[in-house]
Amino acid sequence: MNGPHDMGGQQNFGPVDATEKPPFSADWERKAFALTLGMGAAKAWNLDISRFARETLPPAQYLSSSYFEIWHAALCKLMLERGLVTEAELEAGAVLTPALDVPGPLKAEDVAAVMRRGGPVDRPAPAAAAFSVGDRVRARNHHPSTHTRLPLYVRGHEGIVERVHGCHVFPDSNALGQGENPTWLYNVRFEGRDLWGDDGSARCVNVDCWEPYLERV
Amino acid sequence: MAHDHSHLDPIDVRVRALESLLVEKGYVEPAALDAIVDTYENQVGPKNGATVVARAWCDDSYRAWLQSDADAAIASLGFTGRQGEHMVVVENTAEMHNMVVCTLCSCYPWPVLGLPPSWYKSPAYRSRAVIDPAGVLADFGVTLPEGMDIRVWDSTAEVRYLVLPRRPDGTENLSESELATLVTRDSMIGTGLALNPDEATA
Numbered sequence: 001m002n003g004p005h006d007m008g009g010q011q012n013f014g015p016v017d018a019t020e021k022p023p024f025s026a027d028w029e030r031k032a033f034a035l036t037l038g039m040g041a042a043k044a045w046n047l048d049i050s051r052f053a054r055e056t057l058p059p060a061q062y063l064s065s066s067y068f069e070i071w072h073a074a075l076c077k078l079m080l081e082r083g084l085v086t087e088a089e090l091e092a093g094a095v096l097t098p099a100l101d102v103p104g105p106l107k108a109e110d111v112a113a114v115m116r117r118g119g120p121v122d123r124p125a126p127a128a129a130a131f132s133v134g135d136r137v138r139a140r141n142h143h144p145s146t147h148t149r150l151p152l153y154v155r156g157h158e159g160i161v162e163r164v165h166g167c168h169v170f171p172d173s174n175a176l177g178q179g180e181n182p183t184w185l186y187n188v189r190f191e192g193r194d195l196w197g198d199d200g201s202a203r204c205v206n207v208d209c210w211e212p213y214l215e216r217v
Numbered sequence: 218m219a220h221d222h223s224h225l226d227p228i229d230v231r232v233r234a235l236e237s238l239l240v241e242k243g244y245v246e247p248a249a250l251d252a253i254v255d256t257y258e259n260q261v262g263p264k265n266g267a268t269v270v271a272r273a274w275c276d277d278s279y280r281a282w283l284q285s286d287a288d289a290a291i292a293s294l295g296f297t298g299r300q301g302e303h304m305v306v307v308e309n310t311a312e313m314h315n316m317v318v319c320t321l322c323s324c325y326p327w328p329v330l331g332l333p334p335s336w337y338k339s340p341a342y343r344s345r346a347v348i349d350p351a352g353v354l355a356d357f358g359v360t361l362p363e364g365m366d367i368r369v370w371d372s373t374a375e376v377r378y379l380v381l382p383r384r385p386d387g388t389e390n391l392s393e394s395e396l397a398t399l400v401t402r403d404s405m406i407g408t409g410l411a412l413n414p415d416e417a418t419a
Contacts (some may be wrong), residue, residue: 008320008371010344016336016356018408023258023332028232030258034250035236042244051322067323067338072232085238093234099242108248115256118299118328121375149373151320153347165303165376185374187305201351203313203366208374 001052001145002152004059009153009196029068036071041114043103045078048175052147053078123182125167130211131186135161137214139188139207147175150213154205157194158217162206163187170210184211262331265296266379267400269329270411271393273306274384283381284308291329291379301328301377307370308381309407314361315380316353316407318346319372326377330402337406347371350407357408380404382411 007013024030040050053074054062062070079085082100089096106114131137141156142148149171163186170183188209192202225233239245269291273280282290287304291297304326307315319325320343325333336342346353350367354360361367370378382404388396391414399417403409 005321007340007344008318008347010340011348013339013341013344016339016341016345016353016408018336018357021335023334025335026226026229028226028229030254031232031236031250033257034253035232035239035245037253038245038250039239044244054322063340067335069228072228072235076235079235079239084242084244085235089238090231090234093230093237095238095241099244102244105244106246106249108246108252111249111252111256114299115253116298118297118302120302122303149321151371151373153320163305165374168303168375171374185376187376196348200348201367202347202349202369205347205369205371207371208376210374 001055001147002143003055004062005055006152008151024068028072032068032072032075036075038106039075039078039102041104041106041111044082044084046174047119048147048169048171049177050074050078051171052175055147121169121180122166123169123180125184126182129164129167129184131161131164131184131214131216133161133164136217137161137186137188137209138217139190139209140213140215142213144172146172148172148213150209151207153195154188154190154207154209157190159188159190159194159207161186162189165208168210170212172210172212185209186211186214188214257327257332261298261327263329263400263402263405264397265294265331266326266329266402266405267397268294269296269306269379270381270400270405271397273381274388274396275393280308280381287379296328298328300324301326303374303376304329304379305376306379306381307368309383311383312364312366314365314367314407315370315378316346316350316367317370317372317378317380318343320344320347321371321373324372324375324377326379329379330405334402353408357403359409380407382409385411385413388414 138158139154165185167182168185170181173181189206192200283306287306323338399412404411
């Protein structure tokens with residue numbers, strides 16, 4: 001989706017404020033972070049669904065919310081969509097409907113192991129890779145209205161495959177709940193001059209691209 | 218006007234309400250939430266990445282292992298987990314400086330760097346790093362030598378990138394643990410350089 005989250009190359013956001021700040025500026029940020037990770041670990045949804053929930057907040061809301069406000073808003077949206085909580089419960093701050101089942105609520109004693117294990121997304125390959133290192137490719141000029149991880153600023157541009165990462169879960173289908181659909185993932189080098197003309201200062205930008213994002217030149 | 222601390226911010230109230238709902242419904246355990254926060258606020262941080270970098274500076278075979286199989290090389294030092302399942306280490310050279318961003322959200326290698334700094338998640342950084350990394354470096358007070366190119370890595374998949382900064386001059390006699398104190402978080406993202414020994418003690 002061509003949403004407000006796809007920020008690469010946009011202008012007028014001002015200089016980067018490099019001031020050192022603690023990871024959480026208020027206790028509610030700590031809670032929003034932990035609740036999001038907790039529900040993710042309980043497998044109430046997958047990571048791609050969670051990202052898409054943030055990206056699909058109304059653009060004006062996305063751009064005027066702080067980072068953890070976005071997390072909180074997306075968490076509420078995901079809970080509501082699944083009936084895990086209701087609007088009335090959020091309003092009242094009290095339980096009004098029975099709890100639903102979630103696949104695996106996270107136990108305190110399992111947190112360390114679960115976080116250390118993480119969630120690898122490499123999968124056995126269902127087919128041979130279409131591209132190899134050194135191939136010249138073009139990022140497709142496509143504009144799905146659903147979740148995708150191909151940034152706008154590379155679409156239609158040519159680059160060179162520099163690395164074959166392996167076969168990974170495909171976010172475009174996983175975000176729709178349509179399965180992991182393991183798909184080859186490549187690292188592609190785009191020349192800064194091709195992306196930005198004379199107006200950039202990057203020699204090149206390397207972007208991870210799944211096979212369906214690319215076509216052979 | 219004095220701020221009345223007896224009233225919480227509206228967002229604070231909403232998040233507390235959500236938390237109590239999720240706890241009461243049995244979706245999350247309070248002790249598990251505390252353990253999650255403790256893990257990322259207190260246990261995991263850029264000292265892990267600094268250990269990796271210092272080892273690479275001291276041990277050429279480890280450095281080669283990092284290049285060929287970063288997952289295994291980093292795991293061998295005990296650093297694994299969420300948001301670091303698939304690691305790639307990119308090495309700065311005399312010709313090329315590397316910088317890492319996630320333009321689409323805030324992907325960041327948690328097991329080696331901890332949680333991302335607030336600027337890493339900001340629209341200013343996410344938008345500008347790919348088009349004007351030299352301008353971003355200027356915001357951090359960093360000027361690269363004339364003629365050095367910049368390569369930007371946009372973390373669009375579940376692969377996480379760690380920059381291996383250049384070892385500062387005049388550090389031949391330092392131990393691995395002394396070298397680790399020169400490795401800043403920003404030098405491993407690419408918005409900074411490793412410290413010189415006099416900067417580290419200043």
